[in-house]
Amino acid sequence: MSTTPHDALMICEHCDTVYRRRVLTRGDVAKCARCQAILERHHGLSRNAMLALVLTAMIMFVQANIWPIVTLGLNGQENSATLWGTIIAMWQQDAKVVSVLAAATLFFFPLVKMISIGWLLLFARSGRRAPGFVPMMVTLHYVGPWTMSEVFVLGALVAIVKARVYFDVIAEPGIYAYAVLTLLITVFASVDLRSLWELTSEKPA
């Protein structure tokens, strides 16, 4: 076994079992024989298609942040909430911890994620490493679990239903932009970006 070059090996992150890598074809999912965790999955998306998805996600993200999410009407009075309006409201109501959490998981981390994925893919299309490749890939690894836009969409739905008891509530375009964003995130979640470590040459562009 010591003759096998290390880059032909892969280790299951969940149980430390060592495997020889095999070439995956469309639709293949390699699973760990010991713990059943997914080792690697083949995804049919080309890097160009992924880049197009990231750009769409960015446009949706901007709109989800500019447009109001929900509007509430009572006796002719109307209030709209945007994401930042929500973050600021929590800060002013002395729930600063919540305000910071929301800003991080709903704005800053998704933003960092989209910008760095877009940047990395832009260069990966021609098999190159983008400037800043290593720090960005490491950052993506740590930011990964901390983006919560999809939870926010469900939260908005619950908030609408709760508020509807007392007020006229209108779902605004912002929430739809968020819903589309959520769909795009789901597509992205199935793509293991760590394959970029192998697919791009070591030398930075």
Added chain:
Amino acid sequence: MSALPRASDLGVIGCHVCRLVSSDPFDHDHPDHAGHGDVATCPRCGSALHRRKAASYSRSWALLIAAFMMYIPANLMPIMRTASLNDIDDNTILSGVVELWTKGSPDLAVIVFTASIVVPMLKFLVLGTLLITSQRGTDWARPQRAKLYRLVELIGYWSMLDVFVVSLLTALVRFNVLSLVEPLPGVIFFGLTVVLTMFASMTFDPRLIWDGRETHE
């Protein structure tokens, strides 16, 4: 020789950030054998290499216990105050679920109940069980325990649901003259519970499930 060799059997180590496989500097047969306190870094991404996440048991226990201590006030204290001309109402997580149920959205009530109550409880139970059984090195139900860990990792962050609901309602109703929604301290404790349980499950090393006594046979 096992049919499924583990990294330590082959003298290799996997980077937990970029997954590169390299020869294990902590292995005794390695030419520049690294000592106990030494730091070895991944040749590809520069992250520190560990055979197992550092101090996984003590850190994970500490975070889990801290999370549980936050979870008690999160449930007992109200998370939101709704006030209108004729009444003031303080909602806890549970009363919010009941309200949704009685106001005609039982399906959403079930979702909120799952995210706010079932998921955190499941995390405490599963992580506690994993920590105890792995520390004992038992080989009981290993594939099932591995699966439970991945489930907890996957669904954990959905508990943030109620925190976002309170935030949105606060922002919406705030400027209304006739009524008011305010966040109350319970929501802060709940947000902290979610963050701490997420950290607790991240610091637990699932490879410990498989380590047990027979590892070095």
